[in-house]
Amino acid sequence: MLQPSQLITHAGGIARGTRLQEFGFSRRMLSNSVKDGSILRVRPGVFAVPSTDAELIDAAAHGGAVTCARALRRHSIWTLNDDATVHVWLGGTGRVHHPRSCSCVGHFFAGRMSLGLAPLEVVLVHVYHCHGDEAFFAALESALRQRKITSSARTRVRARLPVNARWLVDLARSDADSGLESLLRLRLHLLGIRLDCQVVIPTVGTVDFVIGEHLILETDGKENHDDESHRHKDLVRDAAASLLGYETLRFDYALVVYDWPMVEAAIIAALARMAWRV
Ligand SMILES: [Zn+2]
C-alpha cells in the first residue's frame, strides 16, 4: 500500500494534509507516520519527508515557498544577484508565520501559491519585481536557453509584467551563451547599439558579438578562460580576427558587473576609431 512518505516525495517533498487526505490518509494515519519518523509535521496541516531540503522546509514552515535569487539557483538558472537572503513567497494575502527569529524577506505577490519551491515562471516575475530589469532579463534568457520554460509560459510571464517592462521579454533570445552575454546585450541595446550574437567568422570561429562591420566583443565567463590552453586558443582567435580586419575587445564578469562605465567607454571609443578609419 502507498505510504504517506511516498506520496509526499512524489509531490516534491512537501504536501498539505488536506491533499494527503484526498488519497485516503486519515489524520490518525498521518499522525502515526509522524510518530514513527517516516514523515515530519512542518506546521499544522503541512508535512514533509526527512530527506526534504531544509530550506524548502523552512519556507513551508513560514506558510510559503522559496522564491527570487535562491529559487533561481535551485532551478539551475543563472543569477546576477548573489543575495543569500531567503525570499519567501506567501501568496497574495497569506499570513506570515516566522517559525523563529529569522532574516527572511516575505513577499505577498498574488498567485496560486505552492509550498516549498515556487515554480520557475512565477519566480521570474518575482525576480523582476524584487531584483529589477537586468536580473530578470538574464534569468529569462538562461531559462529559455535551457528550455526550462515553454513558449506559453513565456507569454504568461510577459502578461504578468507591467506594460512598460514587457519589451524585456520581447528582446529575450534562447541562444544567449551566458548570463554575462545577456547583460551585455541588454545594456548595449539601451545605448542604441545594434549587435549580432553568436556570429560565425571563417578561420576565427563563433564569436559572442559583432558590432558594425569590424568590432568583436567576447565575454569571458568565470569558468573556462583561466587555464593556459583556453588562453592560447583565445589569442589564436584574436590573431585570426585581426588578419581579417577585426578588432577584438574581451570583457570578463568583474568588468561587466562591477566596472560597466569602463566597458561602455571602451566600446564607444573602438566604434569611434573605426568610424574615423572609414
Ligand atoms: Zn522568516
Ligand SMILES: [Zn+2]
Ligand atoms: Zn525577492
